[in-house]
Amino acid sequence: MSSEKIRILYVDDDPDDLILFSNILKRIKEPEYQIFSATSYNEALTKAKEHYDVYLVDYKLGKETGLDLIQKIKSLQKHAPVIMLTGMNTGSIDKEAMELGASDYLIKGEFDARTLDRTLRYAIRDSQLMESLDNAAMKFRMIFERAGDPFLLMDGSSKILEANPTFINKFGIEPHSDDSGEGYFFCDYFVDKISRLIFMDVLGKKSELYDLETELKINENLTINSLISIVKQDSNLFHVMIKDLSAMKAKEEEELNLKKFSSTGRIARLLAHEVKNPLTTIVLSADQLQMELPEEVLNESGDLIEVIQRNCNRINQLVTQLLESTRFSELDIGNHSINELLDEALEQVKDRIQIKGFEIKKEYQNDVCNIDVDAEKVKIALINLLVNAVEALPKNGGKLYLKTYIKDELCRLEIQDNGIGIPKENLERLFEPFYTSKEGGSGLGLTNTQNIILSHGGSIRVKSEEGTGTTFIISFNLSS
Incomplete structure (x- = not known):
């Protein structure tokens, strides 16, 4: 006007x-x-x-x-x-x-x-x-339409009335496409019962809630860590904003793994310096004693000197293995297909696979996932992961899933089994040197695997649930 x-x-x-x-x-x-x-x-x-x-x-x-x-x-x-x-x-x-x-x-x-x-x-x-x-x-x-995070409108019973494209793409549901006519209820996507009760209590009181951290179920095989906020529009309408924390959690986990690995490397170098020098002196002294002691004294002492020598060599070997598993070595870099590397690693463990006779399912993204890596070293890392998966699988009904794809401009590889899984209290120790749940294992296989992947500028994460299985997620930079 x-x-x-x-x-x-x-x-x-x-x-x-x-x-x-x-x-x-x-x-x-x-x-x-x-x-x-x-x-x-x-x-x-x-x-x-x-x-x-x-x-x-x-x-x-x-x-x-x-x-x-x-x-x-x-x-x-x-x-x-x-x-x-x-x-x-x-x-x-x-x-x-x-x-x-x-x-x-x-x-x-x-x-x-x-x-x-x-x-x-x-x-x-x-x-x-x-x-x-x-x-x-x-x-x-x-x-609402262009928001990068999932955003929805629901009523007081948590029935989803409207949802933005990000929510529809992530959760795979369209609010108006339910053939039964009953609709979709957001409370059904909560994994944790306590969080669901808190959520429904807020709706019942017709109040608001900010930054509820919980886990949401995307489908039968996928959940995401989320931060949920509820804003009341009127007496029976609520806006729900969902912040997907999965990427943030993954980044934090990768950074934590890198810090732990760096710390382990420093400890390994300290051990190599502080242990190997006196250990060498003990070994030399035992050798000298063996040469200088009279025959009758050696006979009386039995094999005590050999016990000293044997255990010193064992300690020396363990320190050397620890040092090698946490030290970046020289790489012979070449351009390779992640799919071919995975198949070649799989070929190396085929005997173990044939013995157990389980099912292998592959989902490879073809012709787009090439990486610049040392092929032999990466295959060692993949073989370690495949062997772990094979050993975790049951004799009957075992399944191994192998997947390659591109996400966030990274080449990703997933090795998933439906084995016994790993207890939560053990997940944080999984890459620690000498930690193992296998009888007779050295506890350095996964440490060495992590070293190889990190030395290529990649990352490795693990998700596991007891009785369900374990998934290792490895990321490499794409070839430039």
Whole structure:
């Protein structure tokens, strides 16, 4: 609306009515109204292409009616304030006009300057308010549609009423596509019962909740760590915002693994320096004793000197293995397909696979996942992981899943088994040197595997659940 003058388009085929209307309008001192006129439906449509702050439309316009014109103006300018003028007080015309979007109606001969001014100002104000609300709704819809995080609207029972594309893509459901007609309930996606109770309690109290950290079920095989906030829209409508923490948790886990690995490397180097030197002295002293002691003394002492020598060699070997498993070695870098490397590693453990006779399922992303790595070293790392998976699988019903794909501009590899799984308390120690749950194991296989992957600038994470199985997720940079 102009800040100086309010432009009115007056549409009426009777020139006398225009004169009367103009005279009434002149009695209004403030604001200043500027009147423009049209005497027919077609002339009004032509002039409506210009900007007017308000329209006054007579019901009778010849062949067409004012109702037809209102409908047309509203199709051109959704929020245009239109006031119907009529000489009849029947109650039906004004109802039809309002249904078509008219702001108000006036009966000719029954309004004065004060009534006209108030009607004009209220019509313009309401139009501006509706346009503002519509713009706000449009902005909210854009935010809703384009939000990178899952966003949904639900009722007090947690029934999902609307969901943005991110939610639909991540959870694989469309709120309006349920054939049963019952719909989807957000509370069904909570893994933890306590979190679900907290969530439903908030809805029951019709209150709000911010930053509830919990785990949500995407499907039978996938869950995500999430941060959930609930904002009340009205008494029975709630907005739910879901922040997927999985990537953040994965990054934190990778950084923690790297710090732990660096710390282990420092300890290994310290041990190599502080243990090997005195150990060498002990070995040399034992050798000297063996040469210098009289035969009868050696016979009396039995094999004690050999025990010393044997255990010193054992300690020396363990320290050397620890040092080698935590030290980055020189790499012979070449361009290789992750799919081929995985298949070659799989070939090395085929005998173990054949003995147990379990099922192998492959899901490779072809021709796009090449990496610059030392092939032999990466195959050693993959063989270690495959051997672990094979040993964890049951004799009957065992399944090994191998998957390669690109995500976040990284080449990813997953090795998943449906074996016994790893207890939560043991997961944090999995890559620690000398930690093993296998009888006779050295506890350095996974440490060495981690070393190889980290030395290539990659990362390795593990997810496991007792009785369900274990998944190792390895990431490498794509070939440049």
